[in-house]
Amino acid sequence: MNAKIQVLLCKCCSEVPELLNIAKLEKLASESGNVLSVMTLDALCDGKELAMVVAEARIKEIDRAVVLACQKKDVSPALIKAYKRVGVNEHLVQIVNIREEVVLPHAAEQERAQAKAQTMLLSALARSRLLQPLERSSEDMKTRNVVIVGGGVAGQAAAKEAAKYGVHTIILEKTGKSVTAPGVVMPHATLIGGKGYGGNFELKIRVGESLEDLGAASVVIASGGGWSTLKGALAKAVRGAMPLYEFHQKLHAEQTSAGTVVFMDTPDPAGKTLKVQDYAWDETLETAIELKRKHPETAVYVIFQEMRASGLSELAYKEAAELGVKFVRYDRSATPKVDPKDPTTLSVKDLTQGDELKIRLGTMVFASIPASPDNQIIAEALRIPMSVDGAIRRGSIQRGPVSTPKPGVFVCGSALFPKSREVAAAEGQAAGKLAGEFAARGSIEFGGIVAQVTQEKCSACLTCVRTCPYEAPFIGTASKAEIRVQACQGCGMCVGICPSKAIELHNYTDDQIMTESKTLLGGDF
Amino acid sequence: MPDTRPKIVGFCCERHGMDAAVLAARSGKQFEASVRLVQVPCTGRVDGMHILRALEDGADAVFVLGCLEKNCYYDTGSIEGRKRVGYVKQMLSELGLEKERVEMFNAASSNSWVFPEIVAKMVEVVKKFGPIGGEKR
Numbered sequence: 264m265n266a267k268i269q270v271l272l273c274k275c276c277s278e279v280p281e282l283l284n285i286a287k288l289e290k291l292a293s294e295s296g297n298v299l300s301v302m303t304l305d306a307l308c309d310g311k312e313l314a315m316v317v318a319e320a321r322i323k324e325i326d327r328a329v330v331l332a333c334q335k336k337d338v339s340p341a342l343i344k345a346y347k348r349v350g351v352n353e354h355l356v357q358i359v360n361i362r363e364e365v366v367l368p369h370a371a372e373q374e375r376a377q378a379k380a381q382t383m384l385l386s387a388l389a390r391s392r393l394l395q396p397l398e399r400s401s402e403d404m405k406t407r408n409v410v411i412v413g414g415g416v417a418g419q420a421a422a423k424e425a426a427k428y429g430v431h432t433i434i435l436e437k438t439g440k441s442v443t444a445p446g447v448v449m450p451h452a453t454l455i456g457g458k459g460y461g462g463n464f465e466l467k468i469r470v471g472e473s474l475e476d477l478g479a480a481s482v483v484i485a486s487g488g489g490w491s492t493l494k495g496a497l498a499k500a501v502r503g504a505m506p507l508y509e510f511h512q513k514l515h516a517e518q519t520s521a522g523t524v525v526f527m528d529t530p531d532p533a534g535k536t537l538k539v540q541d542y543a544w545d546e547t548l549e550t551a552i553e554l555k556r557k558h559p560e561t562a563v564y565v566i567f568q569e570m571r572a573s574g575l576s577e578l579a580y581k582e583a584a585e586l587g588v589k590f591v592r593y594d595r596s597a598t599p600k601v602d603p604k605d606p607t608t609l610s611v612k613d614l615t616q617g618d619e620l621k622i623r624l625g626t627m628v629f630a631s632i633p634a635s636p637d638n639q640i641i642a643e644a645l646r647i648p649m650s651v652d653g654a655i656r657r658g659s660i661q662r663g664p665v666s667t668p669k670p671g672v673f674v675c676g677s678a679l680f681p682k683s684r685e686v687a688a689a690e691g692q693a694a695g696k697l698a699g700e701f702a703a704r705g706s707i708e709f710g711g712i713v714a715q716v717t718q719e720k721c722s723a724c725l726t727c728v729r730t731c732p733y734e735a736p737f738i739g740t741a742s743k744a745e746i747r748v749q750a751c752q753g754c755g756m757c758v759g760i761c762p763s764k765a766i767e768l769h770n771y772t773d774d775q776i777m778t779e780s781k782t783l784l785g786g787d788f
Numbered sequence: 789m790p791d792t793r794p795k796i797v798g799f800c801c802e803r804h805g806m807d808a809a810v811l812a813a814r815s816g817k818q819f820e821a822s823v824r825l826v827q828v829p830c831t832g833r834v835d836g837m838h839i840l841r842a843l844e845d846g847a848d849a850v851f852v853l854g855c856l857e858k859n860c861y862y863d864t865g866s867i868e869g870r871k872r873v874g875y876v877k878q879m880l881s882e883l884g885l886e887k888e889r890v891e892m893f894n895a896a897s898s899n900s901w902v903f904p905e906i907v908a909k910m911v912e913v914v915k916k917f918g919p920i921g922g923e924k925r
Contacts (some may be wrong), residue, residue, distance in 0.1 A: 334810050360810065363810040363814060364813065369821040371818065372821050375821040379824070659803070659859050659861040661803055661861055668862070668863035732862060732863040752862060754861075754865050755833030756830060756862065756865055756868050759834060771829055771833055773835065777842075780826050780838065780847075783824040784795060784797065784824065784845040784846045788793045788795055
């Protein structure tokens, strides 16, 4: 073991010395094995002292560092860049967060805080000795295609934004409707399968009757809502059923039919009511007011389970009530029903009065629409998760609001959940920007903290293949698992689950994790 | 009274888990000083062996802190983590130890109050059952 460690102690603008004894920490660090240099800095984050650190590292031929400072995200970029210049691998710079883990939360207990900081320093040193330098590499993208599934509001907005990055946009539109967007528009085209990873997807699409292959750097899902499938089932059961946007268009064109108009939250063919989004109520109220103003003689009902008019739309609720719109609240246990024999009568139990109301329907308007049934095929093709509603599920919010868990796949519009045109367009722009930027990079970086299989131990049980959300592990030609490093995100799920302990995650090996916890438990409490 | 101090180890994922702890500290929250955090890339990386070894090394209680299950950075990571913790809990009760000593938690990086609550809960557990091994040690 010939690790050459440099220890940096950051005073965090003299927040640390108020509580901790820096001299003791310095002494402890310099007395530990493999430590060649110990430096105390006033503030690491302002970067003024980096030149000094680098000079010292060059003289002592440092190959790894332990930095006692604050959160990793705040200190690392500039520091790692500086260390890179003297040949210290970025994965060998270990940052110990003493500010947020010791100084701030234990301000009242000086003695115990000191003991904790010392143990943390020792455990970081112990782990640092075990770390291995890791290399990152890159691969060129085969195409600059951004494939957009769906040519609706969100899809068109995405294409316009993505095109600004100089990439090729290809819209797959299920129907033959005209789509105004830059790039290629393929009518009657659907996504049916695919493989690959962010940057190099190989998609299978159906255009009319023929099957084609299509390479893509990134994919935007804008499959929209699934009103069309619901329409058929509802048209038979309910007289004059239509979605809100359709009713709105008819109202503007003065084409509404006479008779009572009922606004309701989302129906589901299975009988249960779907979740209604806030926007739906805002627009429902506005449309109801507009209708009542234009045709005061029309009886207008708004039937709801839970009304959530957002912000100033609360005023619209009051205004609608004053104009004579009748609000009926029902309970989840007794959803409104249309008589199967007579599709023109809706019976609903009023929760506030307890009476059973019978309404003769002229038009029934639904505010929210269910998810597209195409989502199933799209999600299977790209191997991304779906929500229980049948929509595409977005990834962690830390990845971004229009991202899926898979890098390079973005989702926008009603494919996530039903939403208004404005929001769908805004999301489309966001997804288009991200997808365009992703494709315009031209190459993908990978490596670093990734998993690796020890083939002699592998029993090809497929557990890792099933567990990985990114399809990184696969069974290679030797009938043993291998890791596709381009797809590996370094989460280590396959490592923890492998029954043969054949996989290990670089720099988070069992040995390194357990050494860290052992050293942490070895100190004073 | 150094012998009554609880020894708690937390395996935190580097995404929401660690961020929740950092945000708690930055919001001025104070918590028990004897909690020691080990950073892992994702709670799916935590192996039953890590938890058991920590208990063997003297921890009185171990918690695993990951992302919210529907908001996990690695999609299914915190669900996997929960499975491992459940496995260890079963093992502990077979060994005759209190299974409450090991617990899985989920946190969002925007919730500053979650982390101190988790630590308080684990301190409560240690107070209830005493140091690991009890009188035998």
